[in-house]
Amino acid sequence: MYLEVYEDHEWADLVAEMWTSFMQRRPDARICLPTGETPRPLYASSAPNLDLSSTTVFLLDEFDLPRGSAARCDSMFEQDLLRLLVRPPKAQHRLRVEASDADAECSRFDAIIGKGGLDLTILGLGGNGHIGLNEPGTSMDSPTRMVDLSPATTRAAKRYDADANALRGMTLGMHRIIESDEVWLLVTGSHKTAVLERMLSGPIGPELPASYLRDHPNATVFADRSAAPNL
Ligand code: F6R
Numbered sequence: 001m002y003l004e005v006y007e008d009h010e011w012a013d014l015v016a017e018m019w020t021s022f023m024q025r026r027p028d029a030r031i032c033l034p035t036g037e038t039p040r041p042l043y044a045s046s047a048p049n050l051d052l053s054s055t056t057v058f059l060l061d062e063f064d065l066p067r068g069s070a071a072r073c074d075s076m077f078e079q080d081l082l083r084l085l086v087r088p089p090k091a092q093h094r095l096r097v098e099a100s101d102a103d104a105e106c107s108r109f110d111a112i113i114g115k116g117g118l119d120l121t122i123l124g125l126g127g128n129g130h131i132g133l134n135e136p137g138t139s140m141d142s143p144t145r146m147v148d149l150s151p152a153t154t155r156a157a158k159r160y161d162a163d164a165n166a167l168r169g170m171t172l173g174m175h176r177i178i179e180s181d182e183v184w185l186l187v188t189g190s191h192k193t194a195v196l197e198r199m200l201s202g203p204i205g206p207e208l209p210a211s212y213l214r215d216h217p218n219a220t221v222f223a224d225r226s227a228a229p230n231l
Pocket of ligand 1: 124
């Protein structure tokens, strides 16, 4: 696994340059994207130059919250990236958390990914070490599925909308993340320092699902200085 640490003030612009250049090289890529606080500055910086008109985009996960909730991943994605794009994605796929048959919905989404794989998966790092909504306890081969959220993740979702009470969510399975050709893990802010250090130097295993990325052949952590003051 590679680690890039950038000064806080240039983190978003430097990662945006890398992403823009990835998309220029691979305009028809199949990419999976996260939402939340971490990617916001990256999306804002990338949007004016990003051409996704040949790109297929998958949304990494979704909270089981009423449609329109500001904490839902589809709402944040619309707000933080889609509405800013001059050249929006050719196709978009998301986990429809409101589907009556959750297992069938997860299988549907997973099958679309299975057909062509993922060229690039961009992730944020949960305060408890989750990636997507693959919470502590997740095995490396876990499928795309509906999960119960840890109390820490339920609390964290209130940062997006104080009224949100997210107890469950659908997530891309860990196995699809691991199978992705390339993975970028975004980590910013001093509140992520401890979990980043555990992820990089603690044991690899289900207690901290992001640690599985250490065995990925082409994974890079893009951290800002606040998150990685000693690295
Ligand atoms: C969001 C997602 C989550 C977040 C993580 C960090 O799609 O998959 O794993 O990336 O919870 O959230 P922020 O960036 O808000 O600190």
